[in-house]
Amino acid sequence: MNLKDIAVFKKFIAHKDLRRAFIRCYNASKGWAKLPTSIEDYFSNVDPMAVVTKAVRVCRPNATYGYDFWQDINEDWKMNYKKLQSSHFYQESTDAESLTGYYNVLRENWDDYEKPWRHEEISVARKRLGLSEPETVEETNVSSKDNETAPPLIDFSDNTDELEIDFIDIDKKKYSSNTLKQGVISINTRSHSYKVSINKTDAKDIKKKQANFARVGKIKTGDVVIQFDNVYQGVPINYTSDGYYNINNRQLVENLIRLLSLPNDLSYCCIEKIAEKLDSITYKITKQ
16 A cells, blocks of 8 residues: 555544554454564555455454454445545545645554554654655745636535524634634634644534545635535545544635635634535634
8 A cells, every 4th residue: 555545544444443453453363364563564565455354364253343343344445445546635635745634644653552543753754654854845925826726616505594503602702722612613824834623512523424524615695614524525634632623724724714804824713504414514604
């Protein structure tokens, strides 16, 4: 698997909360199946479609994580992977070596069974992955011409009249990025971070949808909306160990700044859920 495939697989397993179970089965199987001692080395030398079946070769009879269980996981993985391969995100994404945003999952070292979810320092992870240190590139400002040629925002259909909206009351006091209240997001461009953070309460609802991607758009009423879905549309989102969702994407952030007339700084906005489907959840965004 290449770095992109490894990141996708780790996200898949982590989302199902199976890191330790998968690592345990791999460690039990590696001697008999003559697999690499390091599971990280294994990921770099296995076909994506065989990553589950080749890793899980030894299981205890009638165990919770037995052969039938892993066969189901394998089918689920293959279906999701094939679907992802045809997505715009997978085909166009080229920044796996950055180990940031969606690809910060590559900083998880699964040879550390006790804490496989812990992120290594980027320099440490780059060395483990055999990556050279990136060259220093001077920051340049994005011209207005670049913004004009950016892909257009999606245009959601206006179905708000059919919605039964449960509006969320917002506490208007100031917030820090570590204490975002329900119904609040932060949009940060300080130090070229270009990050959106979603509060823990709404993040729980988004997580229930198994959402991995976000899109920004407008409905016909003129309201700005953000939609989270699990069908590989938009830009990737990252669920943190603290229970927040982060979006690290410059273009999405710049679109929000333009649509909401926000300053290039740290801003806080209110979100209200206006639509929910089986595979997506949509919020209206307004300035405080």
